[in-house]
Amino acid sequence: MAANDDRDExxxxxxxxxxxxxxxxxxxxxxxxxxxxxxxxxxxxxxxxADAEEAVQEIFIKVWNNAGAYRADMGRPMTWLFAIARNxxxxxxxxxxxxxxxxxxxxxxxDPQAGPEETAVMTSExxxxxxxxxxxxxxxxxxxxxxxxxxxxxxxxxxxxGVPLNTMRTWxxxxxxxxxxxxxx
Amino acid sequence: MTTPENKRSDRSxxxxxxxxxxxxxxxxxxxxxxxxxxxxxxAFQEIVARWQENLASFNDDYAAEAPPSWLYASVEKKLxxxxxxxQPKGLIWSSLAFWRGLTLVTMSAxxxxxxxxxxxxxxxAATAPLVAxxxxxxxxxxxxxxxxxxxxxxxxxxxxxxxxxxxxxxxxLIEGDSAPVPLGVFPDAGDGSIVIPPDMxxxxxxxVTLAVSLEPFGGSPxxxxxxxxVASGKIGA
Numbered sequence: 484m485a486a487n488d489d490r491d492e493x494x495x496x497x498x499x500x501x502x503x504x505x506x507x508x509x510x511x512x513x514x515x516x517x518x519x520x521x522x523x524x525x526x527x528x529x530x531x532x533a534d535a536e537e538a539v540q541e542i543f544i545k546v547w548n549n550a551g552a553y554r555a556d557m558g559r560p561m562t563w564l565f566a567i568a569r570n571x572x573x574x575x576x577x578x579x580x581x582x583x584x585x586x587x588x589x590x591x592x593x594d595p596q597a598g599p600e601e602t603a604v605m606t607s608e609x610x611x612x613x614x615x616x617x618x619x620x621x622x623x624x625x626x627x628x629x630x631x632x633x634x635x636x637x638x639x640x641x642x643x644x645g646v647p648l649n650t651m652r653t654w655x656x657x658x659x660x661x662x663x664x665x666x667x668x
Numbered sequence: 669m670t671t672p673e674n675k676r677s678d679r680s681x682x683x684x685x686x687x688x689x690x691x692x693x694x695x696x697x698x699x700x701x702x703x704x705x706x707x708x709x710x711a712f713q714e715i716v717a718r719w720q721e722n723l724a725s726f727n728d729d730y731a732a733e734a735p736p737s738w739l740y741a742s743v744e745k746k747l748x749x750x751x752x753x754x755q756p757k758g759l760i761w762s763s764l765a766f767w768r769g770l771t772l773v774t775m776s777a778x779x780x781x782x783x784x785x786x787x788x789x790x791x792x793a794a795t796a797p798l799v800a801x802x803x804x805x806x807x808x809x810x811x812x813x814x815x816x817x818x819x820x821x822x823x824x825x826x827x828x829x830x831x832x833x834x835x836x837x838x839x840x841l842i843e844g845d846s847a848p849v850p851l852g853v854f855p856d857a858g859d860g861s862i863v864i865p866p867d868m869x870x871x872x873x874x875x876v877t878l879a880v881s882l883e884p885f886g887g888s889p890x891x892x893x894x895x896x897x898v899a900s901g902k903i904g905a
Contacts, residue, residue, distance in 0.1 A: 500882060500895040507748070514740055519732035527730055539735050543743045554884040555894055557717040562724045569692065577696040612722050630691045632729045637693050659687035660680070666722055 491516075495560040502550035510547060517561070518543070521568040528572035528634040538575055542568050573634045615665035623658045630655065682715055690719040820864045822851070822872075838887045841868065842877040842900075851878075853887035874904030 495516060501509035521542055525535035545567055553563050616624045626640050635643065641651040688694050689702045706713055822839070839862065840848035849871075852862040864872065872878075879900035881893040888894050 496894065503895075504882065507744075511740070514743070518740070519734050520727075520730065522735040523730040523732045524727075526733060536735060536739060540739060540743050540746065544747055547747055556884055556886070556889040557713070558721045559724070561727070562720050565724065565727045566690075566720050573692045574696070574699065577699065612725055627691065628726060628729070630693045631723055631726045634692045636695060640693070655688065655691065655693060656684050659684050659691070662722070663683050663687065 492559050492561055495564070496553075496555060499546075499550050499553050499560055499563075502547060503553070510543075513546070514543060517564055520561075521564060524565065524568040525572050527632060528569065529575060534575060534579075535572075538572055539568075542571050545571065569634070576634050577636070612662065612666065615662050618665055619658050619661060623654050626651065626654060627658050627662075682712060686712065686715040687719050690716060690723055820866060820869050821861055822864050836883050836885050836887050837880050838883045838893070840879045840881060840893060841871060842879060843871065848879065848893055850888065850891060853883070854880075872903065875902065877902045 495513065498509045498513040498516070502513060518539065522535060522539045525538040525542070526532065529535050529538060546564065549567070553560065557563070616627070619627065622644060626644060629635055629643070630640060637648055637651050637655070640655070641648045644651065646654070685702065689699065694702065702716075706716060837854040839851040839854065841851050842848050849868070851864055851868060854862055877900055879893070879897050881888070881897045882895035884894070
């Protein structure tokens with residue numbers, strides 16, 4: 484499986500490099516290969532088929548326009564494509580919500596000094612995220628995962644878990660610090 | 669101001685902010701601020717890229733589903749039926765038009781020896797510079813390569829305009845059927861010259877192929893060409 488994935492990633496990387504040179508055939512091949520996954524992202528995050536169809540078109544337009552910015556040393560090509568798709572869907576989600584909600588929610592920028600666990604040491608060896616997730620309390624791990632997969636905001640997560648907004652913010656920030664420490668270990 | 673403790677605290681704060689950004693929990697104004705910063709802050713880009721890679725296994729939670737069949741045609745229409753955007757003219761190394769003008773086929777190469785003043789048309793002395801023109805069949809663009817054995821300096825000059833931001837051009841040596849050997853990465857500005865490593869200089873001779881590939885900024889991360897070959901030519905062909 485891993486070998487297949489690697490080959491798949493290598494082919495996606497090759498296609499992206501050719502799209503950077505305005506190769507339309509490569510673009511079509513890239514679409515063939517990746518549009519099902521990226522459409523899946525949009526459906527899940529936007530929960531609306533028409534929005535997802537619009538989003539996936541805009542995502543591929545971004546891929547065409549930004550293929551030259553892909554750098555292999557900054558991560559795998561599928562990760563890059565997923566990031567484009569998720570970021571686009573997130574922006575759409577956030578934009579279609581009401582401004583009043585955004586104001587409530589616009590919090591102060593993270594201040595991890597509040598937590599004692601802030602000795603993030605950079606190492607090149609990372610541990611598997613799934614192992615590290617198991618070290619979080621279950622409701623916090625669930626919050627982290629649904630934030631990522633569904634694109635839920637702090638406010639939505641707070642409502643879902645029945646905790647105050649600030650509590651949710653603290654949960655996730657501390658969880659991120661723990662995950663970073665765990666993966667750096 | 670920049671005590672180690674402050675630095676560590678900034679670093680930690682950035683780790684959390686990048687993690688929040690990648691998770692997607694930030695409200696829109698904060699997301700936009702982060703994206704603005706990402707445009708210029710290389711170190712922060714790396715922190716974000718690392719989180720993206722760390723959390724990438726969550727992407728398996730997305731169930732793949734085929735988009736409707738009309739959708740691709742609609743993307744193409746939006747991209748290619750509109751008037752071509754004006755490409756900013758800039759340095760050859762950073763103009764998109766250059767790359768888009770090159771085809772990916774291997775090009776015919778015209779090689780000749782440029783002799784020094786007295787030696788025109790004579791078999792070149794060992795110290796005469798080697799000159800190769802690397803071009804593409806369907807393009808008016810070519811690269812003139814000049815290698816000076818004495819200084820080990822190899823200079824590539826694009827002879828018609830064009831290139832792409834955040835990409836680098838990397839020069840490769842191909843001997844027979846062997847795997848390409850990297851000779852160096854062209855700086856994205858300047859006169860297009862690079863110094864060939866001393867131990868490689870004797871390997872630039874008749875019959876070997878020079879190729880230039882498009883690589884991520886800074887050159888291939890793997891030591892082998894990862895991007896398309898945009899030009900290649902044989903010395904002495």
